[in-house]
Amino acid sequence: MEDKPAPVSRRNRPAKAPLSRETIVATALALLEKDGLEGLSLRRVATQLDTGPASLYVYFANLNDLHAEMLDAAFAEVALPQTRKGNWRARLKTLLTSYLMVLYNKRGLAQLAMMQVSGGPNALHIVEKMLELLMEGGVLATRAALAVDALLLHVTAVAAEQCNWRDKGHDLERAKTILNSLSPEEFPLLYASRDQFFSSTPKSRFYWALDVIIDGVLATPLPDD
Amino acid sequence: MEDKPAPVSRRNRPAKAPLSRETIVATALALLEKDGLEGLSLRRVATQLDTGPASLYVYFANLNDLHAEMLDAAFAEVALPQTRKGNWRARLKTLLTSYLMVLYNKRGLAQLAMMQVSGGPNALHIVEKMLELLMEGGVLATRAALAVDALLLHVTAVAAEQCNWRDKGHDLERAKTILNSLSPEEFPLLYASRDQFFSSTPKSRFYWALDVIIDGVLATPLPDD
């Protein structure tokens, strides 16, 4: 005997697009960029999509699933060098710089990348291109595979670290304070070289580290087993 | 006019130790080891300490504070080589292996280490010892500082990655499946070298990567600026 709910014209929310993995991922990525990983929640994505929190479970088994999809979607923006201009090493470093910036520019993405390997197609294309560049440089398959692992892990970690410094506020000042107030007796070497830890710009340190790994990969004998 | 609550003998919980930063950190680390980072919460630590969730805020400003303290407390277990037996490189690799194992053995600790730099005393002692070993090897201050950064970042990232593989279940099988079901046309190089990504044991890969970085640090010219 209750009143029927007053009919709600669909015109009131006519543009409510049907859900899909793509729209959910895109919405989630926009939210990630705006509020960081802390601000990203299934509930907020759902609200943004004008639905309840349960709706997303039709498309993703859980939050982790969504994270993985977001990560690989973001990897689509990594610029893969298509020409053969410049030597292979320069192109490899350019690719990795692009990879770094993609992780760095979208807040929380690096943290996400550290939390799981993305076996998605975009990640695989990056690996494929890296193998191509390394092999152009005469690096054989076994060594190239190790190099890809080492380089991607390194760049991902650098991105995560840089993001922390940026997002958690100016921890750099705090770090300098700590190093400067160190006991020279207890930490003689660290105290003496404390300024060295802030030498170079982040950019040149990044390029240096890439060269370190590439040089090392070329020079170091492969593991036996 | 209400009844007074029945008096509760202190004998019923006589051993309720007074709270302190140390006991809280120790309890939290025990919980971390048992349940991983997911299972660690302020509320559970509080429950374990037989108190309410608000009590811990007398000692820590927030959860992040507790995390930082936990991390450095755990670093106390990293074995710093004290003798001068063996060459500096071997001792450096031993130290870093110990660092890796500390992060690896306590679930969630590596993830925590990736999320913030620990300026605590135990972390600083590790850096000091690394500088000592590198300088014994003739590496000068600027290069040594860069090397310490690169090595610690690498090992921390490896620990985090390994922990993911261990904790999130057998993602390794899934990875193999993905690589094996790859389209040879779309990913020719990756497909051809797919087995190389699983060559070597984790241990020998780890040692290899350390040598890669050390070799690279020694060979690569310093950044200009």
Place this chain on the structure above:
DNA sequence: ACCTGAACACCGTTCAAGT
């Protein structure tokens, strides 16, 4: 099949009150 509100079992943090 797709979508949903309500409910469940949790969070970190704050606050007013107790000792």
Place this chain on the structure above:
DNA sequence: ACCTGAACACCGTTCAAGT
């Protein structure tokens, strides 16, 4: 000063019910 229960504003996930 130290400690605390209750409250606040959130979570991810499940479930039964709706279309």
